[in-house]
Amino acid sequence: MKRIITLTVLNRPGVLNRITNLFSKRNYNIESISVGHTEQEGISRITCVVNVENDGIIEQITKQLNKQVDVLKVADISDQAVVARELALIKVQAPPQTRNEIYSLIEPFRASVIDVGKESLIIQITGESEKIEAFIELIKPYGIKELARTGTTAFPRSSQRLNSAKNYSIV
Amino acid sequence: MLQEAAFTEVKAEKQTANGADLLLDSLKKEKVEVIFGYPGGAVLPIYDKIYDCDIFHVLPRHEQGGIHAAEGYARISGKAGVVIATSGPGATNIVTGLADAMMDSLPLVVFTGQVATGVIGTDAFQEADILGITTPITKYNCQVRNIEDIPRIVKEAFHIATTGRPGPVLIDFPKDIAAGTGEAPVDPEISLPGYQPTIEPNYLQIRKLTEAVSRAKKPVILAGAGVLFAKASHLLQEYAQQQNIPVVNTLLGLGSFPASHPLSLGLAGMHGCYTANMALYECDLLINIGARFDDRLTGNLKHFAPNATVAHVDIDPAEIGKNVPTAIPIVGDAGEALKMLIKQEGKKPEHSQWMEKLEGWKKEYPYWYEEEGSVLKPQRVMEMLYEQTNGDAIVVTDVGQHQMWAAQYYPFKNPDRWVTSGGLGTMGFGLPAAIGAQIAEPSARVVAVLGDAGFQMSTQELAVIRELNLPVKIAIFNNQSLGMVRQWQQIFYEERYAHSKIPSQPSFVKLADAYDIKAYQITSEAEAKEILEQVMENDEPVLLDFRIAENENVYPMIAPGKGLHEMVGVKK
Numbered sequence: 001m002k003r004i005i006t007l008t009v010l011n012r013p014g015v016l017n018r019i020t021n022l023f024s025k026r027n028y029n030i031e032s033i034s035v036g037h038t039e040q041e042g043i044s045r046i047t048c049v050v051n052v053e054n055d056g057i058i059e060q061i062t063k064q065l066n067k068q069v070d071v072l073k074v075a076d077i078s079d080q081a082v083v084a085r086e087l088a089l090i091k092v093q094a095p096p097q098t099r100n101e102i103y104s105l106i107e108p109f110r111a112s113v114i115d116v117g118k119e120s121l122i123i124q125i126t127g128e129s130e131k132i133e134a135f136i137e138l139i140k141p142y143g144i145k146e147l148a149r150t151g152t153t154a155f156p157r158s159s160q161r162l163n164s165a166k167n168y169s170i171v
Numbered sequence: 172m173l174q175e176a177a178f179t180e181v182k183a184e185k186q187t188a189n190g191a192d193l194l195l196d197s198l199k200k201e202k203v204e205v206i207f208g209y210p211g212g213a214v215l216p217i218y219d220k221i222y223d224c225d226i227f228h229v230l231p232r233h234e235q236g237g238i239h240a241a242e243g244y245a246r247i248s249g250k251a252g253v254v255i256a257t258s259g260p261g262a263t264n265i266v267t268g269l270a271d272a273m274m275d276s277l278p279l280v281v282f283t284g285q286v287a288t289g290v291i292g293t294d295a296f297q298e299a300d301i302l303g304i305t306t307p308i309t310k311y312n313c314q315v316r317n318i319e320d321i322p323r324i325v326k327e328a329f330h331i332a333t334t335g336r337p338g339p340v341l342i343d344f345p346k347d348i349a350a351g352t353g354e355a356p357v358d359p360e361i362s363l364p365g366y367q368p369t370i371e372p373n374y375l376q377i378r379k380l381t382e383a384v385s386r387a388k389k390p391v392i393l394a395g396a397g398v399l400f401a402k403a404s405h406l407l408q409e410y411a412q413q414q415n416i417p418v419v420n421t422l423l424g425l426g427s428f429p430a431s432h433p434l435s436l437g438l439a440g441m442h443g444c445y446t447a448n449m450a451l452y453e454c455d456l457l458i459n460i461g462a463r464f465d466d467r468l469t470g471n472l473k474h475f476a477p478n479a480t481v482a483h484v485d486i487d488p489a490e491i492g493k494n495v496p497t498a499i500p501i502v503g504d505a506g507e508a509l510k511m512l513i514k515q516e517g518k519k520p521e522h523s524q525w526m527e528k529l530e531g532w533k534k535e536y537p538y539w540y541e542e543e544g545s546v547l548k549p550q551r552v553m554e555m556l557y558e559q560t561n562g563d564a565i566v567v568t569d570v571g572q573h574q575m576w577a578a579q580y581y582p583f584k585n586p587d588r589w590v591t592s593g594g595l596g597t598m599g600f601g602l603p604a605a606i607g608a609q610i611a612e613p614s615a616r617v618v619a620v621l622g623d624a625g626f627q628m629s630t631q632e633l634a635v636i637r638e639l640n641l642p643v644k645i646a647i648f649n650n651q652s653l654g655m656v657r658q659w660q661q662i663f664y665e666e667r668y669a670h671s672k673i674p675s676q677p678s679f680v681k682l683a684d685a686y687d688i689k690a691y692q693i694t695s696e697a698e699a700k701e702i703l704e705q706v707m708e709n710d711e712p713v714l715l716d717f718r719i720a721e722n723e724n725v726y727p728m729i730a731p732g733k734g735l736h737e738m739v740g741v742k743k
């Protein structure tokens with residue numbers, strides 16, 4: 001099962017290395033990892049999506065992460081109501097014959113075209129990973145030339161509903 | 172005027188100095204007594220200051236020897252062992268020691284030289300990415316980037332290494348940082364917002380354990396090295412007596428509970444005794460204090476303590492529930508937990524049947540070996556070493572069969588008398604670790620129990636023993652083979668002895684002679700007795716080459732994949 005773990009860390013040299021190292025040392029599988037500054041100077045936020053077999057492993061992961069000297073806070077937010085977003089850039093073959101068709105797919109997904117070439121387009125899409133995957137599946141037949149994904153970043157929602165274990169946003 | 176006053180005030184809190192001076196000053200502030208170091212290009216600025224510094228410096232003959240000596244020092248003194256190595260090969264030579272200290276939770280503060288900041292990343296002469304290499308095997312590591320950070324970083328390093336679950340910390344020191352001058356605060360504040368080990372356990376969990384004890388019919392305590400790090404042996408004894416609970420030890424926890432105590436069941440694990448292993452197998456309440464349920468202790472987890480409620484006291488929350496499902500997790504210092512437990516004065520368990528059963532096992536299944544005429548038996552040698560030292564020597568071992576015999580046949584009375592490489596099982600550890608132990612406690616009797624193969628991984632450190640005239644008694648259990656490997660090949664690989672018999676060996680007596688250390692080859696019990704009486708009391712180093720039975724095996728034994736109840740070789 002997929003779990004989303006967020007970490008706030010001191011932005012010291014080597015901190016990301018220590019964290020990714022821990023995943024490989026303990027044989028944990030990271031699906032994606034994204035890093036960036038926070039509103040506080042010197043503090044970064046890391047969001048990891050991991051694929052684990054059981055709850056015991058996720059408990060170990062969070063404990064091991066927590067133990068790292070430069071890690072301030074670790075949270076497994078998978079069971080909370082979260083807003084999770086990922087961004088993908090997709091360069092797709094788009095000769096005049098299929099271009100309109102592609103445009104018609106872009107709209108319902110609220111994706112946008114950010115670069116137009118003679119034979120190809122670059123599409124930007126944001127949303128939850130599932131949505132991005134669905135979009136990629138639809139686009140694939142047209143010929144994806146390049147694909148880059150940022151990995152998920154996520155926040156717990158401000159108000160948590162009590163009984164709903166998972167509550168992903170639609171868009 | 173005002174400005175000037177402000178200026179002088181700042182001056183008083185800061186000092187201008189070169190990086191190496193700041194480093195050595197910081198070490199003095201931490202009351203460092205000894206540095207195990209080896210010079211080279213990148214640390215020359217530091218060594219130039221060491222030249223005038225009054226901290227005792229030991230020059231090992233290999234950096235790996237230096238870091239193992241620091242481990243031995245740390246284990247016995249309870250303080251951080253300090254190591255300096257140069258960049259590149261000096262730094263990579265200490266990797267094994269870091270991994271060893273990480274596994275066995277030994278506090279080390281290690282400084283490696285690094286090429287100058289301007290050329291880092293260019294594959295400069297003797298450059299190695301030591302931070303990258305050591306990240307998984309250090310509790311923490313970092314590189315000094317600014318001279319003014321030195322006092323703070325050193326202070327933080329000692330704090331991290333010695334608090335919580337101890338461990339090795341590595342500081343990478345670029346040459347220009349050591350050589351350059353800068354202004355640094357004299358008394359820096361440490362800033363580690365992400366590092367706050369839990370010391371005080373949760374009261375509710377302590378209550379839960381007290382209740383579980385009162386209901387238990389077959390309780391047992393498993394005492395690990397955490398008890399030793401917490402300096403809590405006396406508290407463990409008090410608690411075990413108060414509640415009348417028997418105690419088994421892990422390999423690294425030996426000494427945390429007196430072996431001679433009626434409640435002591437002895438060593439558990441792969442080569443532990445029948446009683447201790449069966450107690451773990453059959454118990455209904457297992458109270459783990461400061462042990463990490465290592466696989467050499469538990470055997471096959473499927474069969475481990477199948478009927479027990481498990482309580483686990485550990486300062487490292489990540490250890491709790493890692494290998495064994497735990498009903499009563501107690502995060503905190505072993506000493507604090509024991510104090511709280513003692514204060515509860517809970518109802519004692521009603522377990523007379525259990526205690527009788529354990530007593531019966533103790534009588535029925537002691538360690539055993541067979542006499543073989545005039546052949547010198549390793550177990551007998553260990554017994555004689557015990558007798559000759561009154562059982563209160565510091566025993567340091569290497570890794571292999573001799574290590575297990577030492578654990579079995581040297582029943583420790585006191586804490587912190589036992590230095591061995593448990594988690595990593597590092598051959599070559601013993602001789603240098605004995606040097607460190609002797610430096611930590613100059614007046615103690617230190618016996619280094621080594622295999623003939625492991626000794627040859629650190630032979631060069633004999634030079635240090637001579638140079639410092641350390642009265643270490645080196646006992647080589649010479650079976651002319653990689654004994655433990657040979658044993659496994661005999662039992663699990665149809666006696667196909669691939670490279671486990673050493674084809675040729677130097678004369679250890681002549682070798683010791685070359686280092687100007689007195690040495691004896693000993694082939695019989697009578698000889699052993701005579702020579703031990705002669706050499707064990709004096710203040711000279713000595714090397715004893717015990718020619719022991721070549722094909723002796725360590726028993727009892729739990730084969731890999733088996734449970735603790737599936738021991739073989741429990742009886743003659």
Ligand SMILES: Cc1ncc(C[n+]2csc(CCOP(=O)(O)OP(=O)(O)O)c2C)c(N)n1
Nearest residue numbers: 571572573596598622623624625653654655
């Ligand atoms: C550095 C290292 N290499 C290899 C091993 C594997 N190993 C474990 S015990 C052993 C044999 C040790 O032989 P010796 O030092 O003579 O001790 P004995 O078992 O004979 O008492 C070996 C090779 C190890 N533990 N450490």
